[in-house]
Amino acid sequence: MIDDELLELMKERWTVRKFLDRDVPEEELDKILEAGRWAPSGGNKQPWELVIIKDREKRDKVAEIYSEAMGLKGRSKRYTTPPILIAVCIDTRVRDSYPDEMPADFIVYASVGSMVQNMMLMAAELGLGLSWGTQPKRVQKELKELLDIPEHLEIPDILQLGYPDQERYSSSRKELDDFVHHDSVMVD
Amino acid sequence: MIDDELLELMKERWTVRKFLDRDVPEEELDKILEAGRWAPSGGNKQPWELVIIKDREKRDKVAEIYSEAMGLKGRSKRYTTPPILIAVCIDTRVRDSYPDEMPADFIVYASVGSMVQNMMLMAAELGLGLSWGTQPKRVQKELKELLDIPEHLEIPDILQLGYPDQERYSSSRKELDDFVHHDSVMVD
Numbered sequence: 127m128i129d130d131e132l133l134e135l136m137k138e139r140w141t142v143r144k145f146l147d148r149d150v151p152e153e154e155l156d157k158i159l160e161a162g163r164w165a166p167s168g169g170n171k172q173p174w175e176l177v178i179i180k181d182r183e184k185r186d187k188v189a190e191i192y193s194e195a196m197g198l199k200g201r202s203k204r205y206t207t208p209p210i211l212i213a214v215c216i217d218t219r220v221r222d223s224y225p226d227e228m229p230a231d232f233i234v235y236a237s238v239g240s241m242v243q244n245m246m247l248m249a250a251e252l253g254l255g256l257s258w259g260t261q262p263k264r265v266q267k268e269l270k271e272l273l274d275i276p277e278h279l280e281i282p283d284i285l286q287l288g289y290p291d292q293e294r295y296s297s298s299r300k301e302l303d304d305f306v307h308h309d310s311v312m313v314d
Numbered sequence: 315m316i317d318d319e320l321l322e323l324m325k326e327r328w329t330v331r332k333f334l335d336r337d338v339p340e341e342e343l344d345k346i347l348e349a350g351r352w353a354p355s356g357g358n359k360q361p362w363e364l365v366i367i368k369d370r371e372k373r374d375k376v377a378e379i380y381s382e383a384m385g386l387k388g389r390s391k392r393y394t395t396p397p398i399l400i401a402v403c404i405d406t407r408v409r410d411s412y413p414d415e416m417p418a419d420f421i422v423y424a425s426v427g428s429m430v431q432n433m434m435l436m437a438a439e440l441g442l443g444l445s446w447g448t449q450p451k452r453v454q455k456e457l458k459e460l461l462d463i464p465e466h467l468e469i470p471d472i473l474q475l476g477y478p479d480q481e482r483y484s485s486s487r488k489e490l491d492d493f494v495h496h497d498s499v500m501v502d
Contacts, residue, residue, distance in 0.1 A: 129345055129439045135320070136352045136432055157317055159494055163487050164324045165431065168448065172488050181497045215499075227450045231419045232426075232470040236446075239427020240434075243353065244324055247435075251317045258424075260356065262415045274500035282420040299351050300360050306347055307365045309372055311403075312462035 139246055140297060142255025145208040145288030154252050155210065158287070161248035167237035173220035174238055177213040177273050179284075185211055187272055188284060195265045204259065208288035212256075213269070214238060215279040235282075242285065249287065259284045327434055328485060330443025333396040333476030342440050343398065346475070349436035355425035361408035362426055365401040365461050367472075373399055375460055376472060383453045392447065396476035400444075401457070402426060403467040423470075430473065437475065447472045 159176070167173060179185055189205035196202075205211060216234060224230035242258070249256035260283050261269065269281050347364070355361060367373055377393035384390070393399060404422060412418035430446070437444035448471050449457065457469050 129436060132320075132323070132436060132439050133345065133349055133352070136349055139352075139354070141354060156490075157321065159490055161321055161324055163490060163493075164321070164327075166327070166329060166434070166446065168446070170485060170487075172493065175493045175495065175499065177495045177497070177499060179497055184497055227452055228448060229451060229470045232423045233448055235420045235423035236427035236430065236471070238420075239424035239429075240431035241427075242424065243428035243431040246354070246428075248317060248320060251320050258354065258356070260416060260421055263417060264415055274498040276499060279499070282417045283424070297358060299358075302344075302347055302351060305351075305360065305363045307363065309365070309367055309369045310462040311363065311365055311464060311467070 135247060135250055139250035140255070140294050141257045142286070142288070142290045142292065143204050143257065144290070144292045145255065145286065146291040147207070147209070148289050149209050150254060150288060154254065155287070157252065158245045158248045158254070158256065162241045162245040165237070165241035165244045167240065168233035171220050171237075173217045173234050174241060175215040175217065175279060177215065177275070179211040179213060179273070180209065184272060188269070191265050191268050191272070192259075192261065195262045204286060205284070207291065208286040210287040212285040212287060213273055213275075213281050214242065214283040214285060215275060215281050217278060218280055219278050245285075253289070254287060255290045257286045259286055323435060323438055327438035328443070328482050329445045330474070330476070330478040330480065331392050331445065332478070332480045333443065333474065334479040335395070335397070336477050337397050338442060338476060342442065343475070345440065346433045346436045346442070346444065350429045350433040353425070353429035353432045355428065356421035359408050359425075361405045361422050362429060363403040363405065363467060365403065365463070367399040367401060367461070368397065372460060376457070379453050379456050379460070380447075380449065383450045392474060393472070395479065396474040398475040400473040400475060401461055401463075401469050402430065402471040402473060403463060403469050405466060406468055407466050433473075441477070442475060443478045445474045447474055
């Protein structure tokens with residue numbers, strides 16, 4: 127691979143919110159999961175579990191829980207249209223195992239960010255969209271019941287995976303000079 | 315780019331802890347920063363600032379602060395050998411701007427994880443090592459003074475960047491079956 131191609135892939139990845147009614151081949155899903163599997167994590171603890179949700183009823187229920195919590199009318203297309211939802215679960219036992227002096231939330235959540243980014247890049251490479259979907263705290267209990275998730279896991283996010291059913295829109299970023307400093311922040 | 319090559323890159327990336335005394339070309343550093351720049355973040359808020367630390371005295375001081383806090387003898391090679399350290403700062407004003415009902419820590423820290431993962435993949439592609447280095451909470455004040463970092467930023471991590479001065483070691487991962495579930499966690 128060439129670094130230019132890698133950068134292009136990173137720039138081309140985008141957040142899909144409406145998906146085609148078209149299945150994702152098992153082989154492609156496996157590639158995406160395998161990409162996530164190899165992400166780094168604090169102490170290589172891999173403090174995550176993933177629940178692949180393909181069941182139509184469960185997907186509708188996720189959409190309903192989310193839409194109700196956010197005060198939306200009807201079920202959010204963001205959760206009803208993708209053929210696959212992926213609940214990202216965090217093992218709170220790993221988070222709670224760090225000494226008080228370490229920023230345990232940061233370690234665990236940034237690790238999950240690395241893992242999801244690997245999956246997103248692989249999805250983009252395969253022409254698929256994989257998008258973040260943060261869950262409000264008040265739906266934790268309902269989601270856990272729906273997916274039979276044990277007490278020690280929390281579900282901060284439900285990803286959406288599928289083929290895009292919308293035109294790619296452009297998304298801007300800060301310039302490097304706006305967030306990169308040299309040796310000191312104040313004197314820049 | 316081909317998905318096999320992308321997966322290979324993800325598998326080949328590793329955590330370097332000892333670095334050669336060899337400068338990183340400006341052009342390579344820019345490519346790594348540019349990769350980070352295009353990462354996704356919650357609401358595209360890009361809640362990060364980066365401080366590139368090349369100054370020898372400041373790098374030694376970072377090593378000293380870290381080693382003292384961790385009760386290590388001498389200065390940690392992990393921070394003295396790399397030619398570049400990158401302090402990852404988080405804008406706490408972004409984190410504090412979310413409604414109570416949203417998991418703000420998760421959104422902000424997972425976004426930073428995505429950004430760093432992009433940088434790590436680009437570094438690996440260029441034959442460089444870029445490694446996480448979480449900072450204990452008690453050194454926040456000293457680090458902020460050293461780098462003139464304003465009150466609203468926190469510094470959970472200082473990355474290390476350079477060419478490896480050690481053999482690559484292998485690192486294992488859980489099998490997919492160990493952390494991937496289907497439609498429900500309990501019934502798997």
